[in-house]
Amino acid sequence: MADARRAHLQDQTDITGARVLIVEARFYDDIQDALLEGAIVELKGAGASYDVLTVPGALEIPSTIAIAVDAAAESGKPYEAAIALGCVVRGETFHFEIVSMESSRGLTDLSVDLRLPLGNGIITVDTDEQAWARARAGELNKGGDAARAALSVLRIKRRLAKA
Numbered sequence: 001m002a003d004a005r006r007a008h009l010q011d012q013t014d015i016t017g018a019r020v021l022i023v024e025a026r027f028y029d030d031i032q033d034a035l036l037e038g039a040i041v042e043l044k045g046a047g048a049s050y051d052v053l054t055v056p057g058a059l060e061i062p063s064t065i066a067i068a069v070d071a072a073a074e075s076g077k078p079y080e081a082a083i084a085l086g087c088v089v090r091g092e093t094f095h096f097e098i099v100s101m102e103s104s105r106g107l108t109d110l111s112v113d114l115r116l117p118l119g120n121g122i123i124t125v126d127t128d129e130q131a132w133a134r135a136r137a138g139e140l141n142k143g144g145d146a147a148r149a150a151l152s153v154l155r156i157k158r159r160l161a162k163a
């Protein structure tokens with residue numbers, strides 16, 4: 001069973017040249033730089049190309065992905081996967097829950113509705129320390145996590161398309 005659960009890590013389906021969309025919310029610049037770097041490292045390692053679009057906050061990410069995916073399809077150069085990056089830090093009001101839950105729900109709906117491999121790298125934290133622990137370079141970088149997740153699903157999609 002354990003082997004089956006880890007199978008996605010062994011999938012060597014070729015995704016070289018895949019066109020990937022990154023939409024990032026630049027609410028906290030330094031954290032965002034680190035999350036973006038983590039994602040880009042993974043994409044370069046997989047031989048994927050990418051475009052980066054920047055929006056004000058996490059709530060704008062799902063709609064921007066939808067807009068950009070449509071535009072790319074219209075242009076004949078479709079995106080095969082998308083990555084959402086952002087950092088939501090709890091403040092004094094319920095707005096934290098709104099931003100966190102609605103951005104996540106929007107991404108989940110998009111990925112299902114569009115059959116779009118999509119990694120959610122929007123971190124939702126209570127403190128700056130928690131944010132940095134998830135943005136610092138290395139295995140715990142949630143930008144890299146989100147990129148790996150999107151690419152894993154893209155490999156599955158490409159493999160099934162060939163079957």
Ligand SMILES: Nc1c(NC[C@H](O)[C@H](O)[C@H](O)CO)[nH]c(=O)[nH]c1=O
Nearest residue numbers: 025027056057058059086087088089
């Ligand atoms: N507080 C944070 C926000 N808030 C802004 C919203 O995402 C949105 O841009 C606004 O409500 C206008 O629609 N966004 C983050 O990404 N991170 C936060 O901590």
Ligand SMILES: CC(=O)[C@@H](O)COP(=O)(O)O
Nearest residue numbers: 089090091092093095096
């Ligand atoms: C996540 C947010 O929107 C939050 O940072 C806003 O802060 P506040 O709830 O104090 O207005």
